[in-house]
Amino acid sequence: MKNIGIFYGTTTGKTEAIVDEIEFNLRKLDYEVFNVKYGIKKIKDFENIIMVTPSYGVGELQEDWIKNLDELKEIDFTGKKIALVGLGNQFAFGESFVSAMRILYDIVTNNKGTVVGFTSTKGYSFDESEAVVDNQFVGLAIDENNQDDETPNRIKEWVEEIKKYFI
Template sequence: MKQIGIFFGTETGTTRLVAKKLQKKLGDEIAAKPVNVNRIAPDEMLQYDAFILGTPSYGEGEIPGRNVGCLEANWAEFLAGMPAADFSGKRIAFFGLGAQERYSERFASSLFALYRVFKDLGAEIVGDWSTDGYTFQHSAAVVDGRFVGLVIDQRTQGMHTDERLDAWLAQVKPLLLEKLA
């Protein structure tokens, strides 16, 4: 497809809200309407060459799903239905949500679990993000001193969400658009 696909899992609706903000900032010409992964089959995702994938953090940093207490199907159920897909040639930027004060010892760690799955499937990952401005003890999503994707703490730093989305999109938009050419 000649648009950026935006897919997300959500438990409380906040990841959906951020996905919708990203799509609105990118515009209808560039980005497809965000889709909850509990509403699609994996082959629908594979139609895209450039993606933004979003996840809430849940459990101890596992991939969110019913097995870790989510009430609705989420990434775990979606991935269970996905065959050993080849994401070689596909480019993905990730965003994840977390609560740095409430879950300081595992802040946004589910983001790393999702990142690892798609990296292992051959995807090219773009859009790492600085840890500056966040206060937490540990996050599995930090690799080489940076988050593997944009991290949003809507609960305690919601006032920074729009500026972080804008700065991150300035970084990843040209990289994702290269895949649409």
């Protein structure tokens, strides 16, 4: 399996904790972790990529991702497999739950990347989400505020699924 690049933005530290859990489930594989606060130049070096972002406001990207958005839009993702993780609060922000994932999804697919790791919307209670395509989330949806007890198992199952694509 080729090296995996994990890129994340965090404001409160919750996203970094999710990245730690992802790392735990990748522990026997080669991967590198990058906080996008320090830039995204390294994305070009990976064919297997995990992007992690919380949603703020009404489905907006985390501020460090926003700072790198223009550069991200210029990356050619041809031949790359990208898995997405979104954090959100399905009850407080049920009208835009994990919608920031969709922003990353659109950039990656517009730039010829392949998104893997879609997950079911079952088990969540939200009004709507831009991150839902064909009745599935475009990545792994995490709600640490209301379903933190579900998080470890959701991550474990999701990582096992994306490993099939990260060859």
